[in-house]
Structure formats: structure tokens, C-alpha cells
Amino acid sequence: MSAYLGDVAALARKDLRLELRARDTLPAMALFVLATLVVFHFALPGGAGDDAAYGLLWVALVFTALLGLARAWVPEGEAGALDGLVLATSDRSAIWLGKTLATLAFLAVAELVALPAFALFFARLDGAALAGVVLASIGICAVGSLVSAMAAAARGREVLLPLLFLPLAIPLVVGGVGSSISPEPGKYLAFLALYDAVFAILSWAAFEYVVTE
Amino acid sequence: MPLGVVVSGGDGQGTGCGAGREPGLVVIRAAGLEKRYGARAVLRGVSFELPVGGALVVTGPNGAGKTTLLRMLVGLAAPTRGSLEIDVERSRVGFVGHEPLVYRELTALENLDLYGRLYRVPERRERIGMLLGRFGLWEARNQRVSAFSRGMTQRLALCRAFLHDPELLVLDEPHSALDAEGVVLLDDELATVRRERTLVVSTHEPGRVAALATASLALERL
């Protein structure tokens, strides 16, 4: 078990190290989410109200996540490193978990930029909303890493990834928006936790089949 | 009708297979291997047996399926039909493919350290240092792979393949990307590890590896 976690840690560290060197994904995500929020200000008509703004926050988060997910498996594709990892790991799900954790770290950094900006531009975010962001981010990265690996095996992957990801992200948007605006956020947070549990387990178990023949 | 026929040849040149060895310990047993992608057949009717300590040379023109066969031997591809038994654990197999299987933006040392961890190589640091030295990469160990020449990258790939001291080495045209010095280093290393290891090498220059081959397999384009 600790060997498995050691593998996961080594793989996640590798991704963090790569990003620190290349510095292409994180700044792009942070800038993208900021720009999107500004666009939303102009896209929202005058009397729109806070609820609409919360909805748009979630749109911004999902599309920012897509930006990060599109680049998630690129280092593995450059010189065939994914094959190397598949050969070297005893349990291939460790590859998925390492990648999910690293992607989650990147998304968290982007959110550290987005959430204060949102609170500044639009409306305040309470504890329930933040909890919703945390839970939904886990689901986004868990499912997103798997789906991104599928797209990486295909032609036209830049176009394919959003098509694969968005239907799966709909429940997360519902949970996230609900936890932001509903007077009873508890059930939305519980739903997000349920989504995370179901799809994380599914992704964890299915990853092996996505990267092997 | 089989399109891949094993021809036992060579006198073993002291590489340990054949006369002196105990027969019967077979590392790879392939029977009627077939590989197709959709309707397109890439391999058909490949059968052979490779005993411990044997060295199989796979030859054939481009497109004959050498790479596909070698990928099947390490488990990166699955045969469509036929049976393939490999009596070696996945963690004891070393592979060099068409791509170096490394991260371009990590240094040589970082790449090998990652693989060393994943393969649970004992005394990882020492072994990495030893291999980098053996393949002439010690000075470049802290450089990113993106700065390497093609020959250096291939040498790193070889370090990666030998890192965990594999019982079975599957090398897909390992000489092709190497510079002259690298070729010498590889041949030296192969000669050294030959004793206890089983080897499968593909090449389109059979003469180069004839010395250590105990068997050869010629594939044809389908």
C-alpha cells in the first residue's frame, strides 16, 4: 500500500516539477479564468442578479479545468513516456491517481486566483460555496484525467476532450451552483460527494483498460 | 502457412545457449500469433520458442511487423489470435522501443530516478550512477533530455531499459539511433549481460547482431 502511494507521490511530483519548469499551463489557466470573468461582466445584463453570476462562475471553472486537462497527458505523449510508465508500474491506476492529484493542484491554484476575483467583481462566496468548489474540483480532476487519457489516444483530441467531458461535468455544475445559491446547500454538497465517490472509483478501476491493449 | 519461421543458427559463441545448457526452461512460447488492427493484418502465423539465455534476432523489412511483435512480447500490445506465454514477470522485462520513453523536460537523472522508484530498484542512486557512467552520460546527467542529441537520448533509453536488471531484454532496433560510440557501448553491455539474460533484438542489419544470436526469426510484409 505504501509502495503504491509512493508511486503516486513520485508521479505527482514529476508533474509538478514539469510544470514548474515549463510554466505554460498554470499561468494560462489563471489568466484564462480572469479573462473569462471579465467577459462575463460584459455578458451579464444589468438586472441579472447574483444567482446568474454564480452560474457563470461555474462555467468559468469548468472551462478553465478543460484548459488544464487538455495539457495533462502531453508530457507523456512527447517521447512515449506513457508506455514507459505502463511498463514500469505494477498497478497502472497509480498513473491515473498521480495525474489526478497534480491536475487538482493546478486547478486549485487557478481557483485561488478565480475565487477572490469573483468575490471582488460579482458576489461573495460563503463556506458552502467554497466547499462546493472543493468537492466539484475533485470530481472534475478525477473524471477529467481519465477522459483526457482517452482523448489523447485519439485523433482530433483538442476537440474531442470537451465533447467527452462536458456531459459528465453537468452534474458537477448542478452541485456547485446549488451549493452556492441554495438555502439548503447540504444536499448539493452531499450529491457532489456522491458523484466524487462513484466516478473516482470508476475512473480508478477503469484507467488500466484505457492505457493498455 | 507460417510467415515467421524460427531458424536456429549460430554456434552460440560461448553465449551459453544450446549445448551446455539444460534444455526445457522456455522463457517465451509463441504459437500462431496474429495481430490485426480492424481488418488490417500486421502479423500472421508467428510461432517460436525461446529458452533461457537465448538470443533471438528478428529481421525483416520495414512494415513487416517487427515493432508490433516486440510490443506484444512486453505486453504493450495484445495478440488478436494465437497464444503467447512469457515466463518472466513484467517488472523483470526491459524494453527499448522506437521512442525513448522518457520525459523531455526532466533531466537524465530525474528520468532514471523516477523509473528507478517505479521499478523498486535497490540502491537506486548507485545503480543509476553506474549506468550513466557505463553509457557515457555521466557528464550530462543534470541536463534536460530536450537538450540531448538523438544518440544521447537513445543511450538514456538504454539506461532505462537496463536499470532494473531485467531477465528479459526486448530491444527494437537499438542500434539505429545510436552514434558510433554508443554502438560500441551497447555491444559491450550486451556482451556483458548476455550470460544470464534472455534477449530479443530486432534489426534490419542482421550482420550486426549475428555474433550473439542463437536463433533468428524472419518476418515478411503481409
Next chain:
Amino acid sequence: MSIAKPSLTAVAILAAVLAGVSVAMIFFVAPEDADQGLSQKIFYVHVPIALTAYACFGLGAWKALRLLLTRGERYDLESYTAIHQGTIFGALTLVTGAIWAKASWGVWWTWSSNQLVLFLVLFLFYCAYFMLRFSIEPGPRRERISAVYALFGVALIPVSFFAIRLANDFIHPTVFTREGPQMTGEMFAAFCVSWAAITLVAYVMYRTELAGKRTDLHLRELREALAP
């Protein structure tokens, strides 16, 4: 002694007969609904089609699971065909649902029908299945990735359903209500016959399409083998 698969022709004839009977029952046996009138009759077609779509997606996922666990060659085409049928019936669900909405409430679409919204999400999901499939080279990789996606689909069905229910609380208040029909005996009988007929039609379509795809594959393999 193995049980022979029922002859496709026999089943097709049975399906046609049942379809005829069901049409007769829908129009002549089942009483007209007090509120909605003639348009309510669409229910006898819309709901079985929706149920059949679910069944097809479920079958596709089951075959996908078999493929991943046993590596059997046949499961890939079976899973793909089932999902294809499911998508067709899903599209029909949306169409019949829209017709019913127009006839009942005067709008072609409403977000208040959880069933319809669920089918819209699933329709998007399974359309992406085909895009995924046709972007990957044929081979075991494509089979496995398609299978995993099919399994995600059936997991998405209940999760999306809950999500849509939850969303209703804040999206907008439900404007249109449609109670599950309190069915009289005759209505129930008409419903069951219709459901049986549509299921059989789906089965016939499934078997036919599967046979066609298998033949295509064999033909391509033969051409490959014979090509100089």
C-alpha cells in the same frame, strides 16, 4: 443440447403483428384521456421507446463489461450496436417527447420534464461515444476505450437523474405538471402490448444491424487477405 437462437424472421413477424395489435389497442381499446385528449396517446409510444433506450444502453454497458473482463472478440460489435440502437431510440424519445409537449402544452421543449432533460444529457453523452470511437484506429485500444466510456454512461444515468431533480429547485419552478397516468386496466394492457412490440422491434433492429456489421468486418478481412 444448446437452445437455438430464435429465427430472426420469426421474431420480426411477431414484432410486426404485435405492432399492429398495439396500434389497434391504442386507438380502439384504450379510453381517451379526460385532460389531454388524443395527444395523450403518444404516451403509449413515448414511454416504451424511452424504456427501450435505457435497456439498449444497459445492454451496451453489459457487453462492454464482458469485453473488458473476458476479451471476447464479439463483444465490441455487440456493445457498439446496442449503444447505436440506444442512441436512435433516445433521439426518438426526444422527438416523441417534443411532440407530446407541443400537443399538451403548446411548447416544443420544456426543462421541467426531468425525463426529457435526462435524455438530452444522455444523447450528448452517447453522441460523443461515436465521435470518440471514430477518432481512434480500429483495434483493441479502441474497443477497450469505447467499453470504458459505455460503462461511464450507465453510471451517468442515475447520477444525472439526481442532478436534474436537484437542479429543479433552483432553475425555475415547475410550471407544467404531468402526473403519471393512473392507468385503467385497458390502458395498462395497451401500454404493455405497445412496450412488447417496441422491445421486439428494437431486438430485430439490433440483430439485423449486428449481422450487417459482422458481415462488413468479414468482408474487409477477406479483402485484406486477398489483396496482393
